[in-house]
Amino acid sequence: MEKRQFNIIAETGIHARPATLLVQTASKFNSDITLEYQEKSVNLKSIMGVMSLGVGQSAAVTITADGDDEKEAIDAISETMKAEGLTE
């Protein structure tokens, strides 16, 4: 199991385009991937789940991947986060 913490710096938090792209990235992998925020955890392959968390600016989130491609999944997700200006 691979786990990583992120601090969201984007002013609008995770919403709209970044959220869709995160879900698209996560969906490419076989691993089960979850997004955890304020003790709630959702499936990162679910756009409804991600949006329902309402992750705002300066939020600390944890992403966990569990499966045969967990390492690659986490790396790809961190990259998407950075490219979308969600994290530094």
Place this chain on the structure above:
Amino acid sequence: MKEFKGIAASDGIAIASAFRLTEPDLSFKKRSITDASDEIKRLYAAIDVSKDELLTIQQRTLEDLGSSEAEVFKAHGAILSDPELLNRIKSTIEKEKVNAEYALTKVTDGYIKIFNSMTDNEYIRQRSSDIRDVTKRVLSHLLRVPLVDPALIHHKVIIIAHDLTPSDTAQFVPSYVLGIVSDMGGRTSHSAIMSRSLEIPAVVGFKGRLADIKNGDTVIVDGSTGNVIVNPTEAQTDEYTQKQADYRQRKSKLADFKHQMTSSSDGKHPIIAANIGTLDDLDGAIENGAEGIGLFRTEFLYMDSNHLPTEDEQFNVYKTVLQKMDKKPVIIRTADIGGDKDLPYLDVPKEANPFLGYRAIRMSLDKPDIFRTQVRALLRASSFGNLSVMFPMITTINELKKAKNIFNQERIKLIREKVRVKPVKIGIMVEVPAAAILADQFANEVDFMSIGTNDLIQYIMAADRGNRMVSYLYQPYNPAVLRMIKHIIDACHDNNLPAYMCGEMAGDQTAIPILVGMGLNEFSMSASSILKSRALIKRLDSREMVTLANKAVTMASASEEVTAFVHQATNNVQ
């Protein structure tokens, strides 16, 4: 044959067969089930059909309307592929042993509730209407009740609807939807605004019973008068066919003016510019041949937001406007926010009399941080086009000096930061009588003045323009108002400054001859008035209008007499 009245909402005449856009009955009962796997199969079947249908609509919309309209249906499809959503519905069926309709609605209602509670995130709140639409679609297949999809209309129709939702109108193909009749709303309702922007003739606030119009009935919609005729006689059809042809001819004649420079019959060239409030309005302004932007109200940046707009957010908007206007003059007004606009992130106390209260430049000078952010964004954008900036509600010279000071300080800071800044003309919006009276003194401090008639008139006449009890006092042609306007224009010209106008009056067909006579240099109006105003000015001789204007300001009477006088005088020159 039956004739009805309604509110004229969007100009033009349409004759076609009725298409009733009615809400299907999607009610159902909660049922206990025994075989969960059968119920889940039923659910998936309905979802699969819905997805196929969405794909068809998406394709059709893409071909007929464009990619941004099609995007909505793509998003709907994505919701139906969401693994978490599907799992939750499935497990609700399994655990609670309930029918698919109930499980689906329970789960989607849960999401809608969560999304609606995110009051600080407009984007996500809007997604709840997507979920609602998708739920309806799946329900319609579970219940085998056909859903009416406006996107699938493929012959010419008049839409008959109780009310139209944005997702309905987004699906209309203008070549098939010729007219709209709705029994809800007024001229400013969503249906009315949308039909005007799509240029579909529309009557709203229909006074008959919509149920009396059957699918396939021939319907005439006259969006200029509010008349609706169901199953017209042959004579009526002929009459309206003729009216329709006349209307189209008038319209295409006006289109000739789109690329022409505004010109009076004796060769004077006042500018006709557009007032805009959002970036969406900009396309309409360009579409109608605006020679500039005479007023860009920046309030939407503050209103449509959950936070104070950042410098970058503002910069991007200003830059877009300047670039799209391609070197044509653009006047941007600094924020006119205050007590009458409720901004949740800004603590402005409610006032008994917001129009005489803490707003516009008064607030900007009191909260200089907000003002400086806007000024910096404007200065940074200045290198992308032809920018002028004006301050709203200026009352005293001292206020103007303070505002200019801040402007110059920020300008010097930016130059020191090596940011490219072009010279920006500074003006005031003349809307407070105190400033209007002292126009000659203000003239020493500005590059131009723009008369904001909407407020100026209500302040001169001491009558709230929103109050119906005193609306008779809102008189643009009252000689008191006309004299004040002439005084401002003269003060500008005596000091070699141009005089502009950006209130409703600038696009008023009765006021224009008088204003041409006063030598107004720029008329800034809503985009839809530009072409007819350009056509009107083309018929006017500015020298004759000088005589007309001089006569109008000496009239002692109220508006009616001036109106009659102008109409009589200008009819002679037409």
